[in-house]
Structure formats: C-alpha cells, structure tokens
Amino acid sequence: xxxxxxxxxxxxxxxxxxxxxxxxxxxxxxxxxxxxxxxxxxxxxxxxxxxxxxxxxxxxxxxxxxxxxxxxxxxxxxxxxxxxxxxxxxxxxxxxxxxxxxxxxxxxxxxxxxxxxxxxxxxxxxxxxxxxxxxxxx
Numbered sequence: 001x002x003x004x005x006x007x008x009x010x011x012x013x014x015x016x017x018x019x020x021x022x023x024x025x026x027x028x029x030x031x032x033x034x035x036x037x038x039x040x041x042x043x044x045x046x047x048x049x050x051x052x053x054x055x056x057x058x059x060x061x062x063x064x065x066x067x068x069x070x071x072x073x074x075x076x077x078x079x080x081x082x083x084x085x086x087x088x089x090x091x092x093x094x095x096x097x098x099x100x101x102x103x104x105x106x107x108x109x110x111x112x113x114x115x116x117x118x119x120x121x122x123x124x125x126x127x128x129x130x131x132x133x134x135x136x137x138x
Contacts, residue, residue: 006034006035006036007034007070007103007112008032008033008034008113009031009032009033010030010031010032010101010103010114010115011030011031011032011115012028012029012030012101012115012135013028013029014026014027014099014133015028016133018132019122019131020130020131021128021129021130021131022086022092022129022130022131023083023084023085023129024083024084024131025080025081025082025083025084026079026080026081026099026133027078027079027080027081028078028079029076029077029078029079030045030076030079030101031074031075031076032074032075032076032077032103033073033075034070034071034072034073034075035072036072037069037070037071037072038067038070039068039069040068040069041068041069041070041105042105042106042107043066043067043070043103043104043105043112044065044066044067044103044104044105045063045065045067045077045079045102045103046063046101046102046104046109047062047063047064047081047099047100047101047102048061048099048100049062049084049086049097049098049099049100049119050097050099050100051086051089051092052097052098053095058088058089059100060084060085060088060089062081062084062085063079063081065077065078065079086129092129093121093123093129094122094123094129095121096121097118097119097121098116098117098118098119099116099117099133100114100116101115102114117133117134117135118133118134119131119132119133120132120134
C-alpha cells in the first residue's frame with residue numbers, strides 16, 4: 001500500500017516556446033522518486049488548469065495520465081495535452097494561474113501528492129491571450 005510519504009521530489013518539465021497562445025497544448029514529463037515498487041497500480045496523474053479570478057478559482061480538468069508501474073527510485077510519466085479548453089471561463093483576462101498536477105489513487109481519487117506550475121497570462125494588443133509556463137526548476 002502506498003502512503004503520502006512514498007512519492008517525493010516531484011518535478012514537472014514542459015516543452016514549449018517561451019510564449020504561446022493560452023489554449024495551445026502542452027507536452028512534458030513528471031519526474032518523481034518512490035520508496036516502494038507498485039505494479040498494476042490504480043495510480044494516475046490528474047492535470048488541471050486552475051484559472052484564478054479575483055475572489056475565486058475555476059478548476060478545469062485537462063488530462064489524466066495512468067501509471068502502470070512505479071519503480072523504487074526515479075520514475076517518469078510523460079504527458080501530452082492537445083489543447084487547453086477555456087470555453088467555460090467567463091471573460092478570461094491577464095492574470096496568474098497554474099497547471100496543477102495531482103497524483104491520485106483508486107476510484108475515490110484519494111490524493112497522494114501534488115505540484116504545480118505557474119502560468120503568466122497576458123493579453124496582446126489584438127486581444128489574444130498568451131501564456132508563459134514557468135518550469136518548476138526556474
């Protein structure tokens with residue numbers, strides 16, 4: 001059985017241009033270390049876009065990445081998100097938001113570990129929203 005202490009040193013790396021459209025996809029990897037081996041796990045990473053309003057937040061699930069096996073030591077989960085759908089956001093504007101990565105287990109989606117990447121959102125002069133994702137290493 002895996003507990004909260006079993007996964008540590010979670011780092012997310014993204015591969016994208018320095019500035020791109022807010023809705024563009026994201027490709028990257030999640031690296032982490034484990035104290036125990038888990039085979040045929042019910043573990044998975046849920047990835048969310050968390051849009052920050054002044055007095056509230058809107059959380060949009062954008063991907064789920066299954067994990068078949070976790071080895072003792074270093075591990076990696078790759079992800080590709082084709083598009084960030086912001087159609088449910090009312091009047092999106094420039095702000096600071098996050099990509100949230102949550103390691104979950106089982107049907108009840110118990111949270112094991114999480115990390116996030118900061119996203120800076122700007123509005124270009126033509127009104128288009130663009131983003132810059134800051135790596136967890138920068």
